[in-house]
Amino acid sequence: MTTTWVAGFRSAVLSPHEAIQIKPSRGFHDQTLRQILRLDGGGKALRVLLSNEYGKEPLVIGAARLAVRTSGSAVDPATDTALRFGGATEVVIPAGERLHSDPVALAVPAGTDLALTLRLPEDTGLATYAHTPSQNAYVLPGNAVAADFTGAEEIDGRYYVTGIDVLAPEGTAIAVAFGDSWFEGVGTSTGANERFPNQLSRRLDCGWVVNQGIGGNRLLTDEVGPRGLARFERDVLQVPGVTHVLFHFGLNDVGLPGMFGEPPATAEDLIAGFTALAGRARSHGLTTIGMTMGPYAGTVYPGIDTPEGRAVRREVNAWIRTSTVFDTVVDVAAAVQDPDAPDSIRADLDSGDHLHLNDAGAHAMAAAVDLAYLRL
Numbered sequence: 001m002t003t004t005w006v007a008g009f010r011s012a013v014l015s016p017h018e019a020i021q022i023k024p025s026r027g028f029h030d031q032t033l034r035q036i037l038r039l040d041g042g043g044k045a046l047r048v049l050l051s052n053e054y055g056k057e058p059l060v061i062g063a064a065r066l067a068v069r070t071s072g073s074a075v076d077p078a079t080d081t082a083l084r085f086g087g088a089t090e091v092v093i094p095a096g097e098r099l100h101s102d103p104v105a106l107a108v109p110a111g112t113d114l115a116l117t118l119r120l121p122e123d124t125g126l127a128t129y130a131h132t133p134s135q136n137a138y139v140l141p142g143n144a145v146a147a148d149f150t151g152a153e154e155i156d157g158r159y160y161v162t163g164i165d166v167l168a169p170e171g172t173a174i175a176v177a178f179g180d181s182w183f184e185g186v187g188t189s190t191g192a193n194e195r196f197p198n199q200l201s202r203r204l205d206c207g208w209v210v211n212q213g214i215g216g217n218r219l220l221t222d223e224v225g226p227r228g229l230a231r232f233e234r235d236v237l238q239v240p241g242v243t244h245v246l247f248h249f250g251l252n253d254v255g256l257p258g259m260f261g262e263p264p265a266t267a268e269d270l271i272a273g274f275t276a277l278a279g280r281a282r283s284h285g286l287t288t289i290g291m292t293m294g295p296y297a298g299t300v301y302p303g304i305d306t307p308e309g310r311a312v313r314r315e316v317n318a319w320i321r322t323s324t325v326f327d328t329v330v331d332v333a334a335a336v337q338d339p340d341a342p343d344s345i346r347a348d349l350d351s352g353d354h355l356h357l358n359d360a361g362a363h364a365m366a367a368a369v370d371l372a373y374l375r376l
Contacts, residue, residue, distance in 0.1 A: 005047070006174050006241030008039040008166035009114075010210040011133060011158050012184075012217075014225035015054035016126035023157070025129045028120040032144035035116050035137040035158060036069050038193045040201035041174075041208035042109040043166025048083060048101040048116060051162040052093040054128040059093040059160065061085075062119035063145045066104060069113040073138040073149035081106055098162065108166070110201070110208065113193075116161055119145050130158040131224075132215035134185040134195060156190070165240050173207025173376050174241040175200075175289075178228065179248035182294055182332070182365070183213025187356030194359040199366035206375055209246070210239060216256065219249035219273045220265055223256060229273055237284060244287040244374055247277060248332065251293050251355075254312045255304035264308050267315040274316075278325045289373060290326035292317040292333040294365075297343035299355040310343055328373045335368035336361050 016025030048066060052059040064083035067075035083101040085091035093099050108114070121143070137159065138152035177183040177197040185195030201208040212235040216224030225231065228249050236245050253265035278288045293313050299305050317333055320326075336357060338344045345354060349361030357365060 002170040003044060003167045004170045004241060005165045006041065006168045006172050007163060007210045007239045008041045008043060009037050009164040010212055010239060011130045011162050012212045012214045012225065012231070012235050013051050013053060013128050013130055013162050014214055016129060023131045025126045025131070025157070027124045027126050028139070029123045030142055031120050032140045032142065032147070033118045033120060033137060033159060034073055034149055034152070035161060036135055036191070037114045037116055037161065037164060038198065039108060039112045039114060039164060039166065040110060040198060040210065041166060041168060041172070042112060043168040044107050045103045045167040046106050046108070047103045047165050048161065049098060049163035049165065050093060050101070050160050051098045051128050052095055052160065053098060055095045056125050057095055059124060060120070060122045061091050061093065062121040062143070063089055064101065064119070065117045065145055066106065067115050068108065069115040073115070073152055075115045079106060103167070114164065117145050118160065119143055127159040130214070132181060132184055132186045133158040134188050134190050136190060171376060172241060173204070173243050173374060174239065175207065175209045175244035175246060175374055176212050176236050176239050176242050177209050177246050178212045178232070178236050180213055180217045180252055181215035181356060182248050182251070183211055184215045185211070185213070185362070186215045187351030187353065188359050188362050192359065194362055196362045196365050199363050200369055203366060203371060204374060212236065212239070216252055218252045218256065220253050220269055223252070229276060232277060232280060236281065242286060243376060244289060245281050246289040246291060247274065248291040248293070249274070250313065250316055251296060254309035255296065258303035258306045258309060259301070261303070264306065264312050267312050267319070270312070270316050271319055274320070275325050287373060288326045289328055289330060290320050290323065291330045292320050294332050294357070295337045295343050295345050296355045297341065300353045301355060304355070328370065330369050332365055332368060335364050
């Protein structure tokens, strides 16, 4: 059986200087950073993709190690492996660039938690990062790549790492969950891997789903990260082995403008954006799966829930349900809405902010997907 590189883990990254309403990034200096990364798919070997896309200065990696996480920040020492870059253990990633590590022979099954440890000896400036990954990281001062990380500072966010690829059987189906916080996992339990892509991956027997959601991301406007129309090539087409793409966009296009007293995006513009994305995906041979926008009435975030925004959501969802633009459609809204108040999330599926799903809500969202469309 032949093998090929496919994405086992992905995390879409954004600039630390965009969007005042999100949690800001941070920098590092003479510190060691350990991050926990869940592989939704396994393989015979691994390579890590690091990013300094939004850095203002070259990023110095003094050392990098990869190991299987046992619990908390602890790792299995028998699996602890040095990463190399062109044969070197130290590397400098220029500002604006990404870099793959050399492959390492570390066979891991699906569902493995890996610990990536990065030695950051110099001032990094604000980091290229993911701001709501639902997974904490650990920091120790100095060179602690060989430490057990007991007593480490625990922080949220994910920094510099944007992917892990695995060597898997050729023909493995790889679906990219491309969208907003409903994919990234905002509202689900931190460290529990109950995000929608994780839960959908566990249902599959011949492929898995990689997470390219960004909380706050819009389809039409650069705000929290590049708009969906702009990052499609990086976050979908450049994912190794991609065969399918799921779309969940629009909530931030209709909601976030209200925080600044601006009107929501129009239904016409959103429909045009979805049509353009689906067309680009199909032109590259990908199976396209459209998803209706989830409900958000009564959200605790001021300005987001407006009558105008609700009307746009209903109109766009009606179009998605009947459109032939996508190969198939998942009616997320119907799966998680309150049947007596369809603009609202059902109480038992609500994270508490009336905008995001909890673990059970992400489960309901994943259960709504017909697996027949995720097979090759």
